[in-house]
Amino acid sequence: MPLSVLIWLPAASALVAALWPARLAPRVTFAGSLVTLGMAVGYVFSFDRSAQGLQWLTDQRWIAELGIHYKLGLDGLNLFLVLVTALLFASALLAANLRQWERPRLFYAMFALAETGVLGAFLAQDLALFVAFFDLMLIPFYFLIGAWGRGDRVRATTKLVIYTLVGSLFMLAGAIATGVIAAQGSQPLSFAFSDLAQVQLATGTQYWIFLCFALAFLVKMPLFPLHGWMPDGYRAMPLPVLAVFSAVLSKVAAYGFLRVVLPLFPDASAHFQDLILLIALASIVYGSVMAFTQTDIRLILGFSSVAQLGFIVLGIFSLRPEGAQGALLQMVNHALVVVPLFFIAGVLAARAGGSEDIRDMGGLALRAPVLAAMFLIVALANLAMPGSANFVGEFYILLGVFQAKLWIAVIAFSGVVLASVYMLRAFVRTMHNRPGPKAQSREMSFADGLVIVPLVVCVLGLAIYPRLPLARSEKSVAASVRTAQLIANPPSGQRAP
């Protein structure tokens, strides 16, 4: 099946949901996401791990005048990210199905459109197409947060969208410049990655374009100190939206580094390696420290994500295949872990009189051993407990960094320790100790379990066999970092792995 079907299926379900009677909208979009998930699983199973390059390539000239191709393809870099996206959207839509939403047609249509946007960004094999999807996926979230959020939602969503689009627009400029400048030689104008990779831009040009892209991606993740939109945004979002937003959108940005930045701007990547590593390191430390000072459980998870994404960026900018492999695996892991965490946070809040403050919780494990077990598993996974796939990810990330920049790896390990502090603090202060004033322990409902348990099973499954994605991404990741690696570590004097 062509990948276009995968991308546009959710959009089609959105269209149907928007036009059909309102009560069918939840079902239709959920069914759409399930089919999408099924297709994604199919792609994973029929993926040829021995083959180089893109599979299921779709390549059509979209806007010939601008050299923009409608080019989609799967390879090791995006295979599992696509799968996780499909999975998490399905589960978030399921979670959304369990509640009543005002104006359901618009809500579900936007939700499904968001899936199309994200899948498009992951599958795009053309720089302009990537940029387009990257910006576009934010628009549904604008509506989802602004219309169905809580508190000061309009302000929060405006801040979020503008802040993240600020980065994206710089990226747009950078992307256009990449294509245009690459075409100034003999080559015809084209934005396809494969064509752009043929041309090596001048280093000075690479530098500023790199900064544009980096800004976009760092804001989107977000990394310190560009996370200003995150606290307000996270507080305002409805939970299913927050879950996918936190899990998936940030990964698009990290993926962008691997797909776009490292192969196209290797000189700049090597040149700015230290800078980005320092930002990532600062994010790890800052996110971790913030996570253990917050009391809003959403913000604990939000700042934890900042730290985790710091690790991911750290791995990518080790400019070594180990680090990049770890980062890619960690993207999948973090996405898989953070969604059940948010849903559990929702379940907890429902037991603490609606408060999402951990000071109002406590002792919630008393009558809810299954809930506690689920929380415990994902919490341990999130703190990269060895034996979880998250650990494998972090192991490779830090191994890569270790080999590239020893001291950065050493400092980054403080993030590992702090992660255990803030995750256990969150777990203990919600599930353990004496109950808070409004807290009432109650086992999670079957419906909640339907959302959470499959995700936990996935987390466990990946923990048992993390090579599943690793083996499939090996070739693509190595190809993605190769040039930058050579520039950052000239072969002389350096030991090849």
Added chain:
Amino acid sequence: MAPVLFFVASLGAIAGAIGVVALRNPFYSVLALVGHLLSLAALFLLLRAEFVAAAQVVVYAGAVMVLYVFVVAYIGSDERPLAGPGPALLTAAPAFAAALFVELCIAMLGSGLKAIDGEGAPYVAGFGSPGQIGELFLTRFLLPFEVASYLLLIAAVGAVILARRRRGLEGEDDGRLAAADLFSMPAGAGSQAESAGLLHDRHEREEREQREGW
């Protein structure tokens, strides 16, 4: 001879211009402009633009200024202070103009073009004559000529739209006409017919009938 004429004429033009700007009464300003235009016509003659000069006198000083005078008379000349309490920035306005003047002078006098320092191209008989102008208008500048004529038409139409009387807009000067109620049109919606006076008589009559008859 020519320099003397030039100085006289240009002094007249400048004085006229200053008069326009500086005189409080708009009526005097209009008169100053007439003087300015006539001086300018003299300069045009010095530059061997006979037809332009003639047009200047006839069209401008003759026709346009008359229009001005009528409007000034209509509106009245309750002159206000020259520069009112506007934004502070505006006190610097003359300075802007002065700066512009300096720049323009530098541009024109500092130009490397030799011809500016000369008295112009050698005179060719017929230069600036109505014949030459007419020929140009009918050949190379045919389109501008036609478009200009259309522009005049449109300007007339526009002026009519703006200046004609309609109900509700009037002051005390003419209430009767304002009562015109054209068919089922919304009150006071003007039309060309209305402005052309085609309907006035009938309406006046009808209205009078209404007022007097019942």
Added chain:
Amino acid sequence: MSPTTWAWLVLAFPLAGMLVISLGWRVLPGKLPGWIGTAAIGASFVSAVGALLALEGRHGEHAKTVVSTAYDYAGTVGVDAKLTILVDPLSVFMILVVTGVSALIHLYSVVYLWEDRGYARFFSYLNFFVFSMLLLVLAGNFFFLIVGWAFVGAASYLLISFWYRRATATRAGIKAFVMNVIGDVGLVLGTYFIFKHVGTLDFVGTFEKAPEVFATNDGDLVAGCILLLVGAFAKSAQIPLHTWLPDAMEGPTPVSALIHAATMVTAGVYLIARMHPLFERAPAAADVGAVLGCVTLFVAATIALTQTDLKRVIAYSTMSQIGYMIMGVSAGAYAAGLFHLMTHAFFKALLFMAAGSIIAAMAGVQSLDRMGGFRKAMPFTFGCFVIGGLALSGVPPFSGFFSKDEILLVVGDRGGWHWILYAVGYVAAFMTAVYTFRMIFRAFYGDPVPEARELEEGHLHHAEKPVNPMTGEEEDTDVGFPGPGHFIAEREWPMKTAMGILAAGAALLGLLQVPKVTHVVDHFLEPTFAGSKLATHVASDTLLTVGLVLGAVLGVAGIALAHLLWVRRPELPGRIRARAGALYALSVNKWYFDEIYDAAFVRPAQAVGRFFSTRFERWVVDGALIGGPTSVVRAGSALVRGLQAGFLRLYAGMLVLGVVGVALYFLIVSQ
């Protein structure tokens, strides 16, 4: 069956036990979860014996080192992270100790925890722990060593926080977990240093390659080994990473016996022994280990002298004993260290079980100040405690005597500054005897406390209102707090059986390794340490004799001193306390480690956190980065709109000004 098959079975049983219990927690009736757990570990022990026999049946060079890979777990880009187990004498020795002691402790717990509302949960955790510990010792590469390492840490956390509604327990759990994570980090970093040069995570491959790529005291190797030591110290509660272990006594007593005495905390010893080919090429790192082990054994012994919490005294004793082992294996006394590990597992588990029995009789109270006179009420417990105490004090011919002295013998034999370690070791041995019998005399001698009297009359004391013994907070007996019932060894046969077997071991295991007579452990472990220069060295007979005599004398002298202080002249300790106030304060306050860490790490971290969340977030992240540009744009907006004041003349003026500017630009360009 090959040794590896047995070894896989060793791993499989506890895992299966855990899964069965945790998935069936709602349906398994009565004590079934406990029995399932015990049976799983028992089966695991049987398999371990099977592995032992299978291994013994193999002969030839390298025949004693067997590797088996289940599947490629996470290998990629040249990193061989496979699920591999390594079966050699060392790992078989460890699985035997672990499964054996664990089986007995499971048996003990079947009754001990019976009335606790978290019964099934307890056994699933316990089985999970055993599985993790076995994974740790069987791991054939660094990767799964780390996994097992962290798993035991997690299990330890879960069991410390088993009574999770006790804030003291959860706090202790977090502390233990975080300390252990620090250890994990050390282990991972150490692994990186080694992997960087050898290019493999596999133990066998690493040890083969190490001599080629590392010179002696190679910088990276020393760094790597010291970092491994960080891992070992965190897990084995050695200074400076020891503060979690006393707090870990918040967990149920069988947990203390199993995890925080017999097995997990000795993982550090195992690690150093396992890594001995590396440590021998990095003697600098090994010396660090030996010195810190020595410091720990001394400091912990001094602290144990003054503590009043029964379990904490034993915990500090554990620290001290592990200090001996660490010092031993770091100094090359591999077999001796591991032998001590085994004997310690027996007698320390025994001591904890006996302590558990007393605590049950006291209805949860752990303070020595409240105890006394239990000798008559609990004869069996008393007997077991004394046997354990004698073994711990190093009185011949109990097991501890032989194992401890063998360690000190090897250390002393190294000569040079190792003499200091040797001397400190004997000083601490004396103190060991003192604090051990302090416990015995204070708990079992003297006038019987009301609880003891009640027991003599046949009633087991029950608290009217359950309270947290540390804080005195009132509790209920639901999930998350200890259950209502208490069980003592005298009345329950499973407890009695377990303690009996352990007592026998504590008394007799020393005979496996009587100097000059038997060398069972030495010989069994010999293939593992065959390549070591240090292990093959034989100490002089003089030293041996001096050591044995000195050890026996000091043990007995310590007991005598304890008897004098706490039985014959009970007023003396008070006087000594008054005289040596500073020393007493140092000891009773545990050398102020907690306070120092609080001031050096916890408070600064909290202060930084507060600074970030209140100041930095507002001033920089929201202020400079968002507010800055926003206010610039707003100011621009105000300016632009201010100029848009509606005055036509102003507009014309701006236009003219613009023209002036444009013209000016062109005039400048034209020059």
Added chain:
Amino acid sequence: MTGLAAAQAPHIDWAGLSPIVALVGGGVVVLMAGLFRATAMRRAVVPGLTLVTLATALGMTVWQWGEHKSIVSGALAVDDLSMFLNALFFIGAMAAVVLALRDSSPEESGHGEWHALLLSAVIGMAVLAGAQNLVSVFLGLELLSIPLYVMCATNLRSAPSLESGLKYLIVGSVGSATLLYGLALVYGATGATDFTAIAHALSAKAGLVDDPLTLAGIGLIAAGLCFKVSAAPFHQWTPDVYQGAPTPVTAFMAVATKAAAFGAFLRLFDVALIEAVTNWAPLLAALATISIVVGNVGALTQTSLKRLMAWSSVAQAGYMLAGVVVADQAGAKALVFYLAVYLVMNVAAFAVIVARERETPFGDDIRSVAGLGASRPALAWPLTLAMLSLAGIPATAGFIGKFTLIGAAVDGGYAWLGIVIVIGSMISLAYYLRVIAAMWLSDSRVAVPAIAGASPELDGDPPAPTSRRAPEAVAVAVLFGAATLFFGIVPSPLFDLARDAGRALGLL
């Protein structure tokens, strides 16, 4: 001396001139039709005739597509650029006619006159877009301006309308005078009024390109044209006039005037003055920067939608100037493409404003669109698309437009200008999103339990129930909104046309 007899009447290519001829004829007919007595006649027939005229002219334009000639003694160019721009004028004018169907301004001023003025303005634009001669430029500019001055004031009862007319007239005349003086200086420096002759003179005579006379002329011309495209700092009339003028007129003015002035910009600067490109390009780039900043910053806190659109148009003018600055085919192509896109999205937005002006008592205040998403999705979607497109969000035509503009800027060595465009877009998000938020986010309450807290009913009274619906405005909004989306996804047809138009100037 050439005698009159020797004068040859110039050849007139009626085919090439046909769109203008059609418009002139139509204008006169419409003017006459305005004399009909019957109201229905005036209300239906006059706009109908106007539409027919415009459609005819559009047909003629399409007929002349692909021609490349200079007609009426070289006064007017008939090439793909002028035809493309003509098409934009005609479409914009048709939209304005439809939007004005029930507007009060034609009623006030008379349908015949109003529509005749509109057609005259279109003629002026057509002349301007094709002008190849300084005289034609000036005349075309005046022919488009003078009717617009009047049309701004056609809401004769409304003081703001009159005020906007007078402001536009006076400031506009100052602008015209500036332009005229610049034209005079360029004529003085080169001795020619024909573009090709000017270009020839500039390249032939050494030093002329750097002569202060020439450059001062260029500067004044740039200022005059910038005034017409409402680039800062010559923009100040724009918000006031946009707000005061009747909304259909504003819509027309916003899209068509800008297109015409940019057409003149292209021909003057990229053909006649191309030799001096190194001198004027940095200045225009600077003006573009100022416009982008000032426009976007000015729009931020507006509550009047028309004012907001006005400020936005200032910023958009800045973006488009980039296409002139680079002075190559790619720039011309990008500019022309963006002009078309700009027409589409602006008409969609103004159509919604017109519709809401009639449906609610809030006029063009932002409150008039509050809650539109729930109450009138048919209006909310076009406005949303228009706003997203103006902001340059993907899948809208504005994205492609901005993409090409930035591409052209980077390609022409003005990468920094591309960055400025991008920064401007960021600022612009703040106000475009505010409009979208007003439509979609203002009156929804999320049906979650007490956790979320009932979000209070947002301010802004519900729109007064009114029968003054404007189906034709809705239709325009939907049509142009759909076009915004369509050209965002399938821009190729428009690109083909823009490419031909870009080629017409004969640039590199």
Added chain:
Amino acid sequence: MAIGWYLAVSALIFCIGAAGVLTRRNPLVVLLCLELMLNAANLALVAFARMHGNGDGQIFALIVMVVAACEVTIGLGLIVAIHRRRLPVDVDEMTELKG
């Protein structure tokens, strides 16, 4: 006389006109000042026509006269309309549209 003199006069008149537009509040006078500016341009055009010896400038000047007349007509119409609406005939008091 050198052409430059004419040009200087033209520039002066242009700037006087501009200054008038910026200072006068009566729109009638402002219109007159606009006339001044256009006339100044005309003078320049005619002077340049003389300098180059071609008729284009004069043609241009004539066209400008037409345009000026049109502007005046419209301007006066507007002023009359404003007066009719009984709004003040003062550019400084027309500040309803702003911001």
